[in-house]
Structures are given as structure tokens and as C-alpha cells.
Amino acid sequence: MGRLSRKTALITGGGRGQGRSHALVLASEGANVVVTDICEPIPEVVPYDTATQADLDETARMVEKLGGQCLALKADARSSADMQSVVDRTIERFGSIDILVVNHGVAINLPWDQQTDEIWDAVVEANLSGPWRVVRPVIPHMVQQGAGSIVFTSSVAAVTSYPSLSAYSAAKAGVLGLMRSLATELGPHSIRVNAVLPGNTGTPMLHSQSVLDMFNGGPGGPREKMIFPSQATMLMPIPWVEPEDISRAVLFLASDESRYVTGIALPVDAGTLNQPPGIPGIAATRIAELEAQLAAQD
Template sequence: MGMLDGKVVLVTGGSRGQGRAHALTSAREGADIVIVDVAENLPTVTYPMARTDDMTATVEAVEALGRRIVAMEADVRDQAQLDAAVARGIADLGQIDVLIANAGIWTQAPFYELTDDQWEEMIDVNLSGVWRSAKAVAPHMIERNSGSIVMISSVNGLEPGPNFAHYTAAKHGVVGLMKTVALELAPHGIRCNSIHPGAVRSGMTENQMAFDMYAGGPGGTIDDLIKAGKHYGALKGSTFMAPETIANAALFLNSELASSITGITLPVEAGHLLMAGVNVSPVD
């Protein structure tokens, strides 16, 4: 018996990385899947984003597990596209039991150098996109008096991060959104929680922008990323985590094991938030 037998799970940003891990982990536990992804680059994002072939690979992997899947290209900045994906999922698979609002982007610049476009696109994807996703599934879940929503935030939804104020602001905003959604939907038997990943290997982190950040300058490599990850967590042997680590946390929150858990922030970060930290660039 799987932990999600008979359930249908909708994953935004489901084509690769954490999104694919959520889809496959849920499918292994008996769920049918709906994935949506914009499947194109966004103007302010400097690393390559998921493409249609990534979505196809996720579809094939879910089907190889013997589960059904609906895949649609949809942009979390567009409510009509999300509503259409939910309607398609319900029509083809019968219902939507779970939403994992995973779609997100990451870019860097000091807050005083961010352009309006960078700020607005970040907030529109990483915060407003989560709101739109929850808004798309809420009427159906309310009608059924059942459902679970997991919003993927970040450790930067609980602590600051240098040179990505727009990302940090969006991820902090997800916490307030999650708590309000949890409060409003509790009378309908619907739970809502947020997960706060630490360092995770994915397309968002395995790119030149991230390599250079962790190397401290241009020319960074994957080795710099892994080395930096060893300093990130408190747990022995920790470094950048596999996406499946986050998917397992979502699986717990979406299962009956968490049937009385709602409105919580769940860090998954190898003990990163336990550490006081150091000033790596002191100024006299």
C-alpha cells in the first residue's frame, strides 16, 4: 500500500529538479500526477530553464511507474492557464487531492541594483504564482472538503540572503500566504504547509551563476558548489541535497501521517538554521 494510493497530485514546475522529484515520489506512493511547467526561459532568468523535453522525460518516468499523468505547459503568472490545468486534471483523472506549489526562479543582484523587471518577475513567479496555484485548486478542494497544499518556500523564507532580496522577500511572503491559506481552509478539512529547502542540487543551482557565487568570482565549477555545500549544514556529511530529500518531506505532509498538521513551516536543510554563522567578509 502506498502513502498516496488513490490520490491525484498536481505539481507546478514539474518538469525537472525538485518538481520531477515530487512527481516521481508521489507516483511511487500510488498517486496519479498532473504537472505544469512554463517550459521556456523567462526574460530575467540567466540560467537555462526547463524545456518540453524535460517535461516529456518526467511523463515517461511517471508512466514507467504504472501511474497516469497529465502534463500541460502553463505559466504560474497566468491564472487562466492554471485554471485550465486544474480542469484538465479533474476531467482526466477525476480529482485533485494535493497541490505542491513548487515552481520558482532565482536570480542575483544587490537590492539597490535590481531592476523593476527583475523584482516584478521574481515576485510574480515565486509568490504570486504560489497564490494563483492555490487559488486554482481551492474551489475543487472546498467542494470535496478535503485536500493538502504544500508550498515550497526556502530557508530564505526564514532568514535573509545577500544579493537576492527579491527572492528572499518572495519566499518570506510564501510563509504569510501559507498561514492564511491554512487558516481559511481549515474549516473545509484542507491542510496547508510550507517546506523550506536548504541547499539542493537542481537546475536552479547547477549553473554558472551559482558556481560563480559559491566560488567567490567568475570561473566557478560544480566542485565549488559541492565544497560550499559542506559548510552549509550542521549534520555530518551534509552538502547539497538531492531533490528527493525535499520530495520525501512533501510526501509526509501530504500523507495521512500528517493528517493533523497544518500551518507549519518545515525546514529541510541539514541543520543549517541551527548555526549562528560567521561574517565571511568583515569590514573594519
């Protein structure tokens, strides 16, 4: 029997990337799954393609191929009306919401002097106000049933610094504040509230051209040029973690294996947040190699 047998999980941002991975991992453990996504571009501010209806439908197909039940709903997490409709339809279909994974978000990589009010508002609306609008209609059902697990996707950028991510970092830090406040308020109802902090994760968002350009230091950056600087953010010898690595942490926080765990921020970052001061080891090695090559040419 799966660890989530007879439970229902609602996952935002389920069209692809981490959200799709969460849906598949939770379904493989017996959960009924409801996935939502905006399924349309946000062309004014987001410089990469967002998930489509076809992506969301493919997530549902993959869940059902595993033998699970999946309800895929186009919904904008920034809309209270959309999310109330999602909650109502989930309760109608499955009778409960036992797990909520607030996973959606956008990232826009621009230095401070290019962060317009429109960009700032769009990122904060999606990454902080959106999570609140997702969780608010779910809480009354969890309070009524006297149980539930809420898992927010924050980021290592919420607790350490990255260039060109001021709005994203501020919003993700706000998610941690929301998580801790809700953990305090909902604990007496046996509702647990936690967050995962992904490091660099191999998703379409990370591999979007805007992010590749940021790592490359200019336009036209290929993925190969991203491997070294991305690995330099981690202690372990990898350039990024995979979506399933985050999903395994979500599974732990969603399951009864963490039944007394609440109010924590769990990094899945290959050591990013434990980087010691100074030049990262991989960078120091690369510098030494280049110095040796230059010395040999003299």
C-alpha cells in the same frame, strides 16, 4: 497499497529538479500525477535555462514507467487562465485534486544595486504571485470535497539571510505568509496547508553558472569550488541535500500520516537554520588548517 492510492496530485514546476522528484515519489505511492511547467525560457531576467517541453515529457515518461498515470501540461504558473485550464483538465481526467504541490520558482542572484525593477517584479511575480494564481482555482474543488493537502515550496532563505537574494528571499517569505493565512481559512474545510523549506538542493537551479559564480566570488566558478562554501551553510557534513530528500517531506505532508498537521514550515536543510552564531565549524577547521600550513612554512 500506496499511501496515496486513489489520490491525484497536481505539481507545478514538474519538468525537472524538485518537481520531477516529487512527481516520481508521489506516483510511487499510488498517486495520479499532473505536472506543469512553463517549458520556455524567460530570457529577459532569468540567467539560466528553464525546463523544456522535452523535460516535462520525460517526467511523464518516468512516472508512467513506474506504473503511474501522468498528465503533463505546458502552463505558466503566473497566468490565471493557464492554471484554471490545468485545474479543469485535471478534474476532467481524474475527477479530483487531492494534493497540490506549488513547487515552481526562479532565483536571480544579484546584489541590491543590480536589482532592477524588472528583475524584482519578475521574481516576485513567479515566486509569490504565481503560487497564489496556482492555488486559487484549486481551492473551490478541495472545499467542495471537504479535504485536501496543499504544500508550498518556500526556502530557508525565507527565514534567514543570504547575500544577493533580496527579491527571492522576500518572495519566499511571502509564500510563508500566504501558507499560514490559507491554513487558517481552510482548516474548517479539512484542507491542510503547509510548506517545505529546502536548504541548498542539488538541482539545475543550484548548479546554474550564476549561482556557482556567487559562491565562487566571481565569474567562471566551477562546481568543485561550490562544495566548501555550500557545506559551510549546513551542520551536517554534506554540501547540499538531494531533491528526493525534499520529496520525502512533501510525501509526509501530502499523506494521511500528517492528517492533523497544518500551518507549519518544515525545513529540510541539514541544519542550516540551526547554525549557531559565529564561524561555521567546517570553516573554522579550514582556517585552522591554513594557519597550520602557514606556520609550517615559516
